[in-house]
Amino acid sequence: MLRYYLKLGFLSIRANPALSLLMVAAIAVGIGACMTMVTVRHVMADNPIAHKNDRLFHVQVDNWNPNNPYREPNEPPEQVTYLDATRLLEAGRAHRQVISFKSDRVVQPDDDEILPFQEEVRATSADFFAMFDVPFKYGSGWDAAADRAEERVTVLSAAMNDRLYGGEDSTGRMLMMNNEPYRVAGVLDDWRPTPKFFDLNNNPYEDPEDIYTPFSVAVTGEWGSSGNNSCWKSPEEAGYASYLASECIWIQMWVELPTQADKEAYEQFLADYVTEQKELGRFPRPLNNRLSTPEEWMINQEVVDDMVSVLLALSALFLLVCLLNTIGLLLAKVIRRRNDISLRRALGASKAELFRQYIVEAGMIGGAGGLAGIGMTWLGLRGIENVFSEYDFIEHLVTMDWQMVGLAVLLAIVSSLGAALYPTWRACRVSPATTLRIQ
Amino acid sequence: MDIGPIWRAMLRNKAGFILIALQIAVTLTILVNAFGIIQESTDKISTESGIDEANTFTLASVLFTDYEREQRKVLIDEDLDLIRNTPGVVNAVASNSFPLRQGGWSMSLALEPGNQTAESVNTAIYFVDEHGMETFDLGLVDGRNFLPEQVTWDDPDDNTWPAYAIITEELAKEIWPDETVSYVGKTVFISDDDPVNIVGVVDKMQAPWPNWDNVVERSMLVPQRRPSEFVRYIVRAEPGMRDQLMPEIEAALAASNKDRIIRDVRTMDHTRKLAYVGDAAMIKILGFVVLLLTLITALGIVGLTSFNVSRRTRQIGIRRALGATQPAIIRYFLIENSIVSAVGLVVGAALAIGLNIAMVEAFALEPLAWYVIPIGMLVLFIVGQFAVTGPARRASNISPAIATRSG
Numbered sequence: 001m002l003r004y005y006l007k008l009g010f011l012s013i014r015a016n017p018a019l020s021l022l023m024v025a026a027i028a029v030g031i032g033a034c035m036t037m038v039t040v041r042h043v044m045a046d047n048p049i050a051h052k053n054d055r056l057f058h059v060q061v062d063n064w065n066p067n068n069p070y071r072e073p074n075e076p077p078e079q080v081t082y083l084d085a086t087r088l089l090e091a092g093r094a095h096r097q098v099i100s101f102k103s104d105r106v107v108q109p110d111d112d113e114i115l116p117f118q119e120e121v122r123a124t125s126a127d128f129f130a131m132f133d134v135p136f137k138y139g140s141g142w143d144a145a146a147d148r149a150e151e152r153v154t155v156l157s158a159a160m161n162d163r164l165y166g167g168e169d170s171t172g173r174m175l176m177m178n179n180e181p182y183r184v185a186g187v188l189d190d191w192r193p194t195p196k197f198f199d200l201n202n203n204p205y206e207d208p209e210d211i212y213t214p215f216s217v218a219v220t221g222e223w224g225s226s227g228n229n230s231c232w233k234s235p236e237e238a239g240y241a242s243y244l245a246s247e248c249i250w251i252q253m254w255v256e257l258p259t260q261a262d263k264e265a266y267e268q269f270l271a272d273y274v275t276e277q278k279e280l281g282r283f284p285r286p287l288n289n290r291l292s293t294p295e296e297w298m299i300n301q302e303v304v305d306d307m308v309s310v311l312l313a314l315s316a317l318f319l320l321v322c323l324l325n326t327i328g329l330l331l332a333k334v335i336r337r338r339n340d341i342s343l344r345r346a347l348g349a350s351k352a353e354l355f356r357q358y359i360v361e362a363g364m365i366g367g368a369g370g371l372a373g374i375g376m377t378w379l380g381l382r383g384i385e386n387v388f389s390e391y392d393f394i395e396h397l398v399t400m401d402w403q404m405v406g407l408a409v410l411l412a413i414v415s416s417l418g419a420a421l422y423p424t425w426r427a428c429r430v431s432p433a434t435t436l437r438i439q
Numbered sequence: 440m441d442i443g444p445i446w447r448a449m450l451r452n453k454a455g456f457i458l459i460a461l462q463i464a465v466t467l468t469i470l471v472n473a474f475g476i477i478q479e480s481t482d483k484i485s486t487e488s489g490i491d492e493a494n495t496f497t498l499a500s501v502l503f504t505d506y507e508r509e510q511r512k513v514l515i516d517e518d519l520d521l522i523r524n525t526p527g528v529v530n531a532v533a534s535n536s537f538p539l540r541q542g543g544w545s546m547s548l549a550l551e552p553g554n555q556t557a558e559s560v561n562t563a564i565y566f567v568d569e570h571g572m573e574t575f576d577l578g579l580v581d582g583r584n585f586l587p588e589q590v591t592w593d594d595p596d597d598n599t600w601p602a603y604a605i606i607t608e609e610l611a612k613e614i615w616p617d618e619t620v621s622y623v624g625k626t627v628f629i630s631d632d633d634p635v636n637i638v639g640v641v642d643k644m645q646a647p648w649p650n651w652d653n654v655v656e657r658s659m660l661v662p663q664r665r666p667s668e669f670v671r672y673i674v675r676a677e678p679g680m681r682d683q684l685m686p687e688i689e690a691a692l693a694a695s696n697k698d699r700i701i702r703d704v705r706t707m708d709h710t711r712k713l714a715y716v717g718d719a720a721m722i723k724i725l726g727f728v729v730l731l732l733t734l735i736t737a738l739g740i741v742g743l744t745s746f747n748v749s750r751r752t753r754q755i756g757i758r759r760a761l762g763a764t765q766p767a768i769i770r771y772f773l774i775e776n777s778i779v780s781a782v783g784l785v786v787g788a789a790l791a792i793g794l795n796i797a798m799v800e801a802f803a804l805e806p807l808a809w810y811v812i813p814i815g816m817l818v819l820f821i822v823g824q825f826a827v828t829g830p831a832r833r834a835s836n837i838s839p840a841i842a843t844r845s846g
Contacts, residue, residue: 022742026735033728104669106503106700116700118501178503234630238598306802307721310476313798314469314725318732321465325739328458332746335455383727387720390713426454 002360009361012333019333020365023326027369027416030322032376035408037312039377040384042404043397044205044304048193049132049294052256055095056131057263058297059088059253061274062288065232069285076288078201078301079228079249082219084277089125093269094255095262096131099215100124101251102199103223107211108176109164119160120226121177122209123218129155129186131256132198137161139171139186142214146185150216154182160210161187180221182213194396197294199252200301201228205393225250247282255291267291323419330362330423338430345432358424359417366416370409377408445774456779459743463783463819466736468790471815472798473725475807480718486655488538489607489643491576492707494529494676496685497537502668504698511666512592514696521695522672522688523570527680532574533670535566536647538658539707539714543647545654548614552632560613562606562657563646566593566665572605574675575644580608582623582639585662589638593665600633601663607644609656611637649714671703681706733822740826744772748834755834756841765835772831773824780823784816791815 013020047053061084062069062076070077080088085099100122108116128134129141138161142153154175161170174181195204222240227250235246257263270289277283292300334341341354381398388394449456500518502511515533522531536543547559565571568590572579582605589603604627611622618625626634644658676684685704693701712719748755755768795807 019742019746022738026739029731029735033731104501106501108503116503118700118702179505234598236598238593238595242598305717306804307717310798310802310804311721311724313794314473314728317465317469317794318728321462321469321732322735324458324462324465325735328455328462328739328743329746331455331458332743332750335452336746336750383724384720387723388716390716422454 001356005357005360006364008357009364012337012361013364016333019329023329023365024368024372026322026325026329027366027412027419028372028376030319031370031373031408031412031415032380033315034319035373035377035404035411036380036384037308037315038407039381039400039404040397041304041308041312043194043399044308045298046194047197047295047298048195049197052133053293053295055256055258056294057255057257057266057291058294059255059270060290060292061270061283062285063247063249063283064285066284068232070230070232074288075300076290077230077249079230080251080253081247081249082244082251083282085251085253088253088270088273091269091273094266095258096127096256098125098128098131098198098254099251100128100198101215101218101225102202102209102227103218104226105177105211105223107164108179110176111164114164119211120209121211121213121218123213123215123223125215127256128212131254132193134191135189137187137189138169139184141212142185147214147216150220151214152180152182152217153185153214155186155188155212156184157188157208157210158190177211178221192396195298195303197298198254199227200297200303201252203393204298204301204303205391205397207393219244257291263291319415323415326365326416326419327422330420331426334358334423334427337427341427341430342432345430351428354428355424358427359420362416362420362424363413366413366420367409369416370412373412374405374408377404442774442778445771446778449775449778455743455747459740459779460783460786462736462739463780463823464787464790466732467784467787467812467815467819468794469732470729470819471791471807471811472794473729474811474815475795476804477722477725477729478808478811479805480721483649484715484718484722486645486649487643488645488649488707488711489575489577489641490538490707491675492711494678494681495574495576495673495707496676496681496705497540497671497673497707497710498689498692498704499702500670500672500692500699501702502699506668506698508595508666511668512664514699515664515666515670517695518670518672518692519570521691522674525684525688525691527677527684528688529675529677530570530573531672531674532567532570533664533672534571535564535665535671537565537575537671537673537707537710538645538647539649539710540647541649541714545646546629546659548627548629548635548659550614550627552628552634560610560657561654562610562659563648563654564659564661565644566661566663568662568664571660572641574673576675577605577641577644580640580642581621582637584639585660590662590664593663598630600630600635601661602634602636603638603662604635605639605641605660606637607656607658608640608642610659611640613657650717733819736819737822737826740776740823741829744776744827744830745833748772748830751834752837752841753844755837756839759837759839760842768835768837769828769831772827772834776823776827777820780820784819787819788812788816 049056059080060076061080063081064070064077069075089097089099102120102122104118105121106116107119126142126144126147137158141155142151146153161167165173170184170187173184175184192207196206196208229248229250231246231248233247235242255266257266271287274283274287274289377400381400385394385398519531519533522528544564545561546564547561549559569585569587572584585603591601614627615622615625622637622640625637629635646655646658649655674688689701689704791812798804799806
């Protein structure tokens with residue numbers, strides 16, 4: 001029977017080519033607009049470290065101005081001071097702990113053909129690689145002993161290793177940065193978390209840094225942060241030492257706490273730490289510590305731009321217009337075929353049979369619209385890529401995975417069936433006799 | 440022609456007309472809200488930064504070899520001499536940032552010494568020397584430029600803030616809302632308790648953050664030079680000389696010292712483009728959406744009217760046979776469409792206002808200007824009338840003889 005309905009549907013579609021084309025096009029355009037924004041939002045809101053979401057925590061303590069919160073309503077600062085970062089790291093109360101910031105360095109390649117160039121370097125502590133499951137191609141990271149000894153070691157991204165050493169195993173080679181040699185300890189495999197969950201304070205969609213060095217080396221070398229840096233009061237004196245001792249926040253801190261008990265113990269530890277600091281005259285605000293999972297932190301930092309949500313809402317309405325359009329056209333078709341339906345009813349077709357017949361026909365239009373909609377989504381994503389071409393990270397936000405392709409088809413079929421319900425119901429209501437009378 | 444019979448005829452086929460009305464309503468909702476955002480973005484993009492953007496370019500010098508403080512000062516002086524003495528350069532200055540750069544330094548100003556309070560006013564800070572005014576092409580509305588002896592080098596042993604400043608008029612109004620005569624000579628406190636004396640007021644200079652709405656017009660020029668490893672140079676060229684000077688100065692600076700790299704050589708036009716990528720993209724995306732949506736709605740109206748025409752072929756023939764003229768037939772469809780549009784547009788106006796209120800609440804958007812909705816209604820009404828014209832014309836060509844045939 002289905003084959004017969006498919007054939008009937010095909011004949012009906014072919015009988016009104018312009019109208020059918022209009023319906024398929026409307027569904028395709030609506031699905032395309034909607035799925036383009038759904039896809040962009042899906043990528044932007046993705047959690048690249050979901051498998052460790054319940055054990056990683058971003059650390060915040062509130063050392064801010066007694067008169068004004070860092071951000072309304074009473075949000076603690078987004079980063080921590082050098083004082084707190086290093087003390088909490090040294091205490092070592094979590095399973096793993098990472099402090100980091102980014103800084104600009106000038107890389108001087110061995111190869112004289114390549115001119116020196118500036119790069120953003122992430123200065124971080126040893127646990128960074130293990131904590132964030134960073135994959136290695138060659139070698140490994142450094143250990144806590146190297147951190148303490150301020151060893152000049154470095155880890156390169158695969159891309160940087162390609163650029164500097166032609167992709168060979170460069171572990172053990174010496175890399176010059178700002179006239180200082182660093183021993184290459186490891187080379188990463190391809191790793192591009194989107195969003196860059198471990199540093200949302202700056203652009204959450206930029207590439208991760210291509211060079212990593214120990215935090216201690218950076219501080220001894222008096223590196224400034226190239227990321228976000230805020231102070232509620234100025235350092236006491238000029239100079240780097242005073243900056244380190246100041247209430248300026250510029251370091252991101254994460255801890256790994258495998259169990260709920262670990263988390264509770266760490267919360268208690270943080271509370272004790274801040275209370276102790278209060279006695280020393282720091283932390284003038286009420287106790288306001290916070291541990292956030294990567295997902296909570298991404299929501300807090302609003303990684304999905306408002307404009308994406310606005311466009312998503314408008315594109316959903318756009319799809320609604322396209323569907324209203326389709327409903328209207330299907331209805332017109334039904335009304336026009338009233339004689340036909342009447343005749344079939346008079347010849348014994350039941351309402352259920354008619355219903356199935358018209359739903360199959362609508363499903364065919366929806367399926368075609370969905371397939372074309374995938375093409376439209378692809379075009380829409382290329383359009384987004386094009387208008388944002390000044391952003392070099394845009395290509396990572398406009399990729400469609402199978403999940404999204406499936407969702408596009410599903411959305412097309414569900415919406416076209418939804419659109420078909422009312423016209424089909426109207427078709428079933430046509431009584432066998434009335435319309436035949438005029439014939 | 441009487442609206443009454445048309446209205447009663449429409450009531451006999453409610454569903455079809457309700458669907459078109461709804462489609463028009465939702466189309467209007469999207470249309471005006473999209474237009475509101477386009478308008479907001481256009482306004483933002485077209486605000487002026489206050490500097491001579493057309494003839495200005497910027498570049499950065501990054502020192503990667505350890506230099507003593509004094510050596511760094513000498514390098515900056517040499518660089519500035521080289522740039523300022525290049526024919527075609529109007530003037531140049533070393534600064535920490537410039538308008539539209541999207542990164543900079545902000546400080547809080549207070550009328551009394553002490554920690555910042557809720558009344559403190561945030562401002563962008565630009566460290567410049569006495570060449571800053573001419574390089575940025577700022578218009579002095581009161582007071583005077585910095586004197587050369589007021590410009591000092593940042594001193595590592597002295598953390599006191601420089602005692603002079605030139606501020607924008609907007610910033611001055613923000614700090615002293617009741618002042619009517621002159622802001623020059625007034626004192627404001629920065630960095631908790633360092634007094635700053637206002638020596639001049641300029642008409643306009645934007646902060647480096649174009650998206651930071653409430654502070655974008657607040658800037659402060661501070662007469663201090665900073666011998667850091669990373670220095671930004673802002674170069675203002677004579678009209679027409681910019682593109683020629685950019686590679687020339689880049690090459691000259693790169694050749695003059697090998698212990699640093701020159702990077703980020705960029706016109707202000709390019710910087711402006713980078714600063715407004717998001718807004719420009721919204722304009723393009725939403726403009727396209729508006730066009731596509733209007734097209735789809737128009738096609739929908741064409742499709743449905745065509746159907747109505749072919750369904751009513753016989754009735755139209757009868758009307759023609761009974762003496763209705765061709766314009767009368769066309770008018771019938773135009774009036775029918777007017778009624779549907781009117782209903783849809785009124786419902787749509789309500790929906791549009793509702794969506795706008797929701798969006799203003801949820802996202803940092805401006806409320807719609809009052810005239811956007813009536814304009815949107817008018818546009819969609821005209822589009823609807825145009826869409827109907829084609830099928831209506833076909834209807835008017837139906838021969839009266841059709842009436843004589845059966846079914």
